[in-house]
Amino acid sequence: MGWWWIAAAAAAALAYVAAKLMEVLWWRPRRVEEHFARQGIRGPPYRFFIGCVREMVALMVAASAKPMPPPYRSHNVLPRVLAFYHHWKKIYGSTFLIWFGPTPRLAVADPDLIREILLSRAEHFDRYESHPMVRQLEGEGLVSLRGEKWAHHRRVLAPTFHMENLKMLLPFIGKTVVDMAEKWVTMADPASGEVEIDVSEWFQIVTEDAITRTAFGRSYEDGKAVFKLQTQLMAFASEAFRKVFIPGYRYLINHNYCA
Template sequence: ILTKDKKKNPLPSSSREELSRKATISMGYFYFQWFWLLMSVVSSIVLVFVLKIVVFLWWRPRRIEQHFSKQGIKGPPYHLFIGNLKELVGLTLKASSHPLMPYSHNILPRVLSFYHHWKKIYGTSFLVWFGPTARLTISDPALIREIFILKSDCFEKNESPPLVRKLEGDGLLTLKGEKWAHHRKIMTPTFYVENLKLINERRKVLSASCEVESAEEKPYDLLEHMIRANLKGPNHQTITVHDMVEECKTIFFAGKDTTSNLMTWATILLAMHPQWQELAREEVLRVCGARDIPSKDDLPKLKLLGMILNESLRLYPPAVATIRRTKTDVQLGGLDIPRGIELLVPTVAVHHDSRLWGHDATSFNPARFAQGVAHAAKHPMAFMPFGLGARRCIGQNLAVLQAKLATAMMLQRFSFDLAPSYRHAPAVLMLLYPQYGAPIIFRKL
């Protein structure tokens, strides 16, 4: 009987309470340990994150400034997080607040105001901070040749902002490495000069009969060629449907805007300088007649018109600057440049440099191209409206052909002057454009 009672009540109530209390303490201690372990992990993650931010926003910029300062490269001081953005915005707003003097082509202080301002203080090569991103300005043609040609494997195109990539597409303009080389190889044959000449021939047929007759020589259609590459299979030069869409966006953006940009500035310049307009018209009428559409054989004979277009591209290049980023540590003209530094080549500053182009560098003088592009300046790398090297604009020949053809037809049929409302105010919004438009008065001949 006693044994059964003990089994029913093995412990007194006080003992059970003690065991319960100890179990509660044990569980509390267990949870306490896990809590502190979790807090330690979270604290470590936060600490690493904070350290990375400190390194990115403060320590690395200071080290870069010291690295270049030892080599004689200065620049405006870095400010935490914002870099030189405050000064950049201020200089840009001040420069764009009023138009240029009429017929002035000295556009550098307006379209690259920060470069014009700091060049006078620090020289042609200086360090400028776009937020925590360092950019080293390079305008020496010899160094430009190293960047784009001699040591091009050491550099890559910088990343475009997301909004820009949405507009221009993720095509040749933004691709890098093997994918860029693969797409370039597929698309390049479309832009061979002989294929571009067919555009003009087909246009003449359309104008005459509104029908496109079959030709023995089939034109090299870009979209058709990309589709064929997509269907060939894995053992050939393939390109996905997504890539085709992105390349079409790129071609539309680059082809439409850059060509129209060139024609806009060429028309403005011919309206500003009627003597050159008349000389160009005389050449067009002599070579092509008063109404005949210029043929593929006529276009190479329009040398003066080609000189005028080159001078337009020199004074008003579509892109006012080009940026490349170092993929590895590299030496450039005696400078040690670490990996990850962006190099800013101010195209418009090089095009307007009196040391390269003479005392009339900011004047409209197409005659400087009389002996060709290679002999127009004191250095062959001084003229780069379409870029240089392997990444030179794939549609360069097409843009010039279209502009020459359209300008020749315009000169055949019209004379033109600037409207009284025209305000000369070049500005940059991805490309160089007239801020207040280009009102032109056309008079039929």
């Protein structure tokens, strides 16, 4: 009699878990799709468990596998850096629904609607749940915080971004740009006066230099070691973000490594 009771309890537990999984991975996404469809908002169809991730990756890989079409001086980089958004916007309009696994996200491009979401209805704007390993590397900042903690940090930082305070930073930022231009002059060929530079690398340097000058009163050269470590952390975070998170898996890895 006891074994039958245990078997029945185990079957009931399995049925409950299966029902919860079906609710999270199928029925709730279907209800969300129907909810937005009634409002005229559609998007690429939800696929069980993976959502739209496979199509997103395929579009991004295809876009980065070939050079940007001419004119090469065009600033329209959207088809390359966000190929999936560019592709689906043409099909579904400026507002559409996409799926990161079973998690829905609403893509919004209308400025008036964005303003209403972030200002008039900010309490309903839920921040994304970052990868646990990424969160460990990034720390607890505005990007990853939620609720009252986010509101507290936002109130503390808000005065810094008032226009009058930002104006006080302009001389530091201007000096950074002037220093960059002077370095280019010293690098130029004496005969032709021309120099070939990697713009992306220099723009990163000038941004980091401006941050260190305005925030810490020091030059980029003084904080180069710190930025180098931050770059390594960003690479680790990016690698972790591309992997599927399985709760507890890192403990198995550590155990095997120690063994």
